Amino acid sequence: xxxxxxxxxxxxxxxxxxxxxxxxxxxxxxxxxxxxxxxxxxxxxxxxxxxxxxxxxxxxxxxxxxxxxxxxxxxxxxxxxxxxxxxxxxxxxxxxxxxxxxxxxxxxxxxxxxxxxxxxxxxxxxxxxxxxxxxxxxxxxxxxxxxxxxxxxxxxxxxxxxxxxxxxxxxxxxxxxxxxxxxxxxxxxxxxxxxxxxxxxxxxxxxxxxxxxxxxxxxxxxxxx
Amino acid sequence: xxxxxxxxxxxxxxxxxxxxxxxxxxxxxxxxxxxxxxxxxxxxx
Numbered sequence: 001x002x003x004x005x006x007x008x009x010x011x012x013x014x015x016x017x018x019x020x021x022x023x024x025x026x027x028x029x030x031x032x033x034x035x036x037x038x039x040x041x042x043x044x045x046x047x048x049x050x051x052x053x054x055x056x057x058x059x060x061x062x063x064x065x066x067x068x069x070x071x072x073x074x075x076x077x078x079x080x081x082x083x084x085x086x087x088x089x090x091x092x093x094x095x096x097x098x099x100x101x102x103x104x105x106x107x108x109x110x111x112x113x114x115x116x117x118x119x120x121x122x123x124x125x126x127x128x129x130x131x132x133x134x135x136x137x138x139x140x141x142x143x144x145x146x147x148x149x150x151x152x153x154x155x156x157x158x159x160x161x162x163x164x165x166x167x168x169x170x171x172x173x174x175x176x177x178x179x180x181x182x183x184x185x186x187x188x189x190x191x192x193x194x195x196x197x198x199x200x201x202x203x204x205x206x207x208x209x210x211x212x213x214x215x216x217x218x219x220x221x222x223x224x225x
Numbered sequence: 226x227x228x229x230x231x232x233x234x235x236x237x238x239x240x241x242x243x244x245x246x247x248x249x250x251x252x253x254x255x256x257x258x259x260x261x262x263x264x265x266x267x268x269x270x
Contacts, residue, residue, distance in 0.1 A: 078252060
């Protein structure tokens with residue numbers, strides 16, 4: 001007898017310092033909350049700015065001004081708009097205290113958390129730490145503190161991050177994104193069939209969940225004939 | 226010349242939804258309009 005799960009698998013490519021990823025996460029979660037079925041979520045690493053130094057001396061405002069040549073006034077307006085959209089889904093972004101950094105270690109931590117069955121909790125904690133709490137998500141000691149806050153073993157986290165234990169997993173996710181042609185995040189893949197790019201409205205996610213559920217139900221009926 | 230990468234997935238949803246691409250996160254026009262509408266609503270209150 002072959003066991004076939006009825007859960008809908010959703011693979012999500014995301015970066016810790018991607019404002020639309022956190023907003024999209026909330027919108028996706030709204031859809032899942034209203035969905036009458038099982039959803040199995042797995043996050044995958046995506047590095048938006050892998051060349052950013054861990055100890056970048058500045059805020060996202062400084063980063064955009066330096067790297068993109070955008071005027072401080074324009075950056076202020078952009079961040080104000082993003083902050084407003086975040087607030088509309090219940091997220092209190094605090095760009096005055098965000099630490100722009102390199103996120104590869106944060107992704108390694110998410111993979112470590114996955115090995116402990118805590119990937120979703122770690123992902124949420126890191127996004128909140130970065131956008132809301134003004135915490136640093138690039139340095140090993142700071143990441144270990146955040147891991148400990150959700151009950152993971154702080155010393156073990158320091159050990160695995162120092163040893164780059166999960167770096168290959170991060171790079172494998174990034175490579176798979178490139179293979180799939182994913183250039184922007186968040187990017188959602190439903191049951192390895194449907195792709196959804198960006199912070200879509202909850203109704204879009206709900207419609208895809210319903211579509212996949214309907215197809216699974218149809219396939220189940222076919223297999224019992 | 227390399228072939229463009231095509232997605233293996235059936236893409237659904239709004240193709241202009243907000244994404245971060247590279248190290249830059251764009252704000253689609255309709256999101257700006259949504260913010261303006263929200264502010265108008267707040268002002269009305």
